[in-house]
Amino acid sequence: MNAADAAQATTPGLADHLSAFVRDVNAHPAMAKLLKGWEPRLTIETLDADERFHLRVDDCKVRAVAADGAADEHAILIRGERAVLCEVFTGISNPAQAYLEGTLEVFGDDRDHIKLDAICLVLWGI
């Protein structure tokens, strides 16, 4: 194992960041209002590391789900390089900025974009 691999093994990965993100969203008191009536399936995909994660918003709570290959009526795909996704899901980067710069790709309708952005805004104020 070289130094870079060792460093990567000890730093949290995207999966850890997403777990923390889910925990924070579900614990935040303002999220229930924001998530009410909005129940998409989120797929988060890295462009450079072949990783894919699935989240579902259900009854105002976010939870990780397994990939089942089933088509979903309301599905949102979020793509970006691993580093970009890590920064977005930890509140280091402003997702709206990343989206405008084209480094974060979000495939969903207008309202999905704003809801996702609002989650970050409410969580971290950025």
Add this chain to the structure above:
Amino acid sequence: MGRDLLHYVAISAGMALAASCYTMLGGLLGIVDGPWVVLAVVLAGTFCVLVSTSVGELAAMFPSAPGIRTYLRAAFGNHFSLAVLFLYLAMVALAAGVEGTVVAGALAGAFPALPADAVVPGLFVLVVALNILGLEAPRTFQLVVTATLLAATLWVGVSAFAPDAPIAQPRQLATAGLPSVIDLAAAVGAATFLFMGFEWVTPLGRNPAAYRRLIPLSMIVAIAVLALIYGVFAAALDARLDHRLVAADPTPQITLGVLLFGEKGRYAMAAVCLMAMLTSFNAGLMGASRLAYGLAREGLLPAWVARIDLRTGVPFNAVASIGCLSCVLTMVVMTTGAYRLAGLAVAAIVCLVYAALMGAVLRLRRCRPDAARSFRNPLPRPAQWLVAACLPLLALSALLSLPQAGWGPLLLVTFLAAGAALAAALAIRRKDNRLPLARKQGVAP
């Protein structure tokens, strides 16, 4: 695939379809004679198809990104892209002004007792209110409306060529001479107005694969369909009405409808105008407010513009701001009657923005040659340069095509462009000044 393509075509064509397009078609008859209007429409459509291939490449580089802001920023930097975006937003509001004036004219003709000058701003307010409440028409309904508008326009156009169709004034063939290159260029530049907005489909791809083929193809198909329908309608105007009168008529579609179908035609065309205005205003409002929201989230517009309703996810202040701006410009255009001047200014700005988009592709190929592009503009580089260089000339020709307006349209666009550049500089400076303060206060940048 067919269903997806239809979906994207309907979005692209629906964005471009507006009540003021008929007025612009009539106005073209004041620039060039009869059959040349059809050629101008076809040439403008061809230019837009060429532009769409560049837009397709940009969309493939930045799938799902919010259009010109992302594309121009990547190619030319923050200030230029922001200035163009502000100019674009001003253009959308100005287009709403033209649209409102045309529909007010159509309603006044159909329902003389109705205070149309008050009804149109009222309808704008209603659309803004529905947007703020988060009420959206189902997508299927929007697609049906677009298809209805296209079919109605085509039906009226084709009906004009029925053997027994009445004629208001015998066509004066003697005047249908060869136009000068400048007049034809002016007509092509002005006709670009008819296709404005076809590119708004690019942020709406449902998945990354759509950017490989479907999105670029949908823009081409939408432009071709629009060119066909507008071409037929322009030929109908030329064949059945006195083109000198049509050129000065803000609602030639109503005049043609009455000629062909009597009073029923008047009401039907007024309904078509109203439907076209509501859908185009709604689409413009949604698109422009999301852009304003994005700018506010970037820190380039005041933070209150980015406030959203947590329940609906609607950026209500952005929607209200764009709605107010559109209403004000509608009142200005309606009061001054400068709808044709404003329409030409819009057409010219569209040409300039499209030239910038073509330039962006050329620049990005040079500075980011290895960036992934799932679709590439098949046009050879010199041809792309040529089209990009022609577009500003078309814009200039269009701006100078209205003799009674003199330098007015050119001055208006210059004023708007200078204002947009200044606003961009101020917005960037404001953001830069806020960053050190935010850091000092321990707030994340």
